[in-house]
Amino acid sequence: AALTDPDAPLLVSVWGNDFTLHAPSTPGMRRYTRLALQRADVLHSDCQRDVRLARQWGFSSSKPAVVLPGGGGLQLELFYPPGEEPAAPLVINPRGLRAYVRNDTVFAAAARVRLVHPGVRFICPSMADEPQAQGWVEQYGLGENVDLLPRLTRPQMAQAFRRAQVALSISEHDGTPNTLLEAMACGCFPIAGDIESLREWIEPGVNGMLVNPADPDELAEKILLALQDDSLRQQARNRNLELVRQRAEYSAVMAQVQVIYQELVKGRS
Numbered sequence: 001a002a003l004t005d006p007d008a009p010l011l012v013s014v015w016g017n018d019f020t021l022h023a024p025s026t027p028g029m030r031r032y033t034r035l036a037l038q039r040a041d042v043l044h045s046d047c048q049r050d051v052r053l054a055r056q057w058g059f060s061s062s063k064p065a066v067v068l069p070g071g072g073g074l075q076l077e078l079f080y081p082p083g084e085e086p087a088a089p090l091v092i093n094p095r096g097l098r099a100y101v102r103n104d105t106v107f108a109a110a111a112r113v114r115l116v117h118p119g120v121r122f123i124c125p126s127m128a129d130e131p132q133a134q135g136w137v138e139q140y141g142l143g144e145n146v147d148l149l150p151r152l153t154r155p156q157m158a159q160a161f162r163r164a165q166v167a168l169s170i171s172e173h174d175g176t177p178n179t180l181l182e183a184m185a186c187g188c189f190p191i192a193g194d195i196e197s198l199r200e201w202i203e204p205g206v207n208g209m210l211v212n213p214a215d216p217d218e219l220a221e222k223i224l225l226a227l228q229d230d231s232l233r234q235q236a237r238n239r240n241l242e243l244v245r246q247r248a249e250y251s252a253v254m255a256q257v258q259v260i261y262q263e264l265v266k267g268r269s
Contacts, residue, residue: 003039009264012040015070016175016197019053021100034058042264044257046070046176047197066260071178073253074185074244078154081187081237082162089120089227092164092188094157096126097133100173102193107136107146108216113223114145120227123160125149161186165233166226170213174198181248184208184240189226189233191219205232207239 023033037043037058043065045051051065059065091110095101110122127133127148137146152160157179161167167183169192176197184190184201192198193213202208209222226233 003035006039009042009267010040011042011044011261011264012036013044013070014050014054014175015046016050016177017100017173019050019057021173023057041267042066042260044068044260047200049196049200050175064260066256068253068256069176069178069181069248072257073248073250074178074181075250076185076245079158079161079182079185081185081241085187085230085233085237086163086165088163088165089117090164091120091122091166091168091223091227092160092183093122093124093168093170094126094160094179094183095169095171095177096124096151097130098171100171102170102172102213103133104136105170105213105216105219106168107133107140107142109219109223110142110146111140112216112220113227114142116224117227121145121147123147123149123164125157125160126151157182158186161188164188166191166223168219168223169193169198170211170219171195172213176201181244185244185248187237187241189236190240191222191226201243207236207243 023029034057037054040059041063043054043059045065045067046069048067051067055061093106097103113120122145124133124146128150133148137143161183167188167190169177169180171193174195174197180190180192190202190208192202192210194210198210202210204210211218211222
């Protein structure tokens with residue numbers, strides 16, 4: 001559609017799976033990805049990796065690109081840490097059922113964690129009444145340790161994050177997931193799949209952990225380490241609160257977005 005009006009200013013916003021998963025999936029997707037990026041005047045990505053990949057897909061190096069969180073960033077009046085860290089061992093798995101999120105690894109790891117921490121609980125929003133998730137619970141005998149929750153509102157998600165000590169984002173394809181930033185803002189210790197985009201936010205052993213998304217043994221080991229090491233969680237919490245305030249606070253992000261759009265329109269008018 002944009003090709004029909006070549007004089008119209010065009011900003012393309014890309015998300016975490018556009019280049020690593022969708023763009024190479026079919027000949028048609030490859031062609032239209034290249035056309036869109038050749039036509040675009042500005043690129044908005046949520047990670048530096050996708051700026052690099054966009055250049056490979058045909059986005060000119062002479063055109064501007066900006067890296068800012070999706071959705072305008074975080075509203076920190078909603079996503080904030082609890083007054084006191086939760087005492088109960090609670091792990092939140094907030095990504096729901098997506099083809100590129102390794103929930104099979106999560107449930108297998110949960111079974112291993114339970115052997116060491118019998119009282120641990122895993123809460124899984126957007127998985128209530130899902131046969132696949134229920135199947136994993138039954139397969140590993142996790143009925144006493146896993147809560148499959150319905151889809152939660154944003155305030156409910158914030159409350160769930162504040163109840164948890166550890167948050168998981170075990171994906172094979174991603175940019176910067178909003179739920180990961182929300183969890184970090186609420187004081188959770190993040191454990192994520194070891195992919196390039198997430199290395200832009202997490203320094204392993206400092207403010208979180210990165211794991212092979214296909215390895216439940218490694219994931220279980222890192223969950224247990226995070227649950228047992230109070231000082232590591234406190235260190236990560238302090239660092240992550242600083243990071244989200246610096247790089248993801250809503251009003252600051254939206255102010256930058258507004259400048260980008262104004263300059264784009266001015267430049268093409």
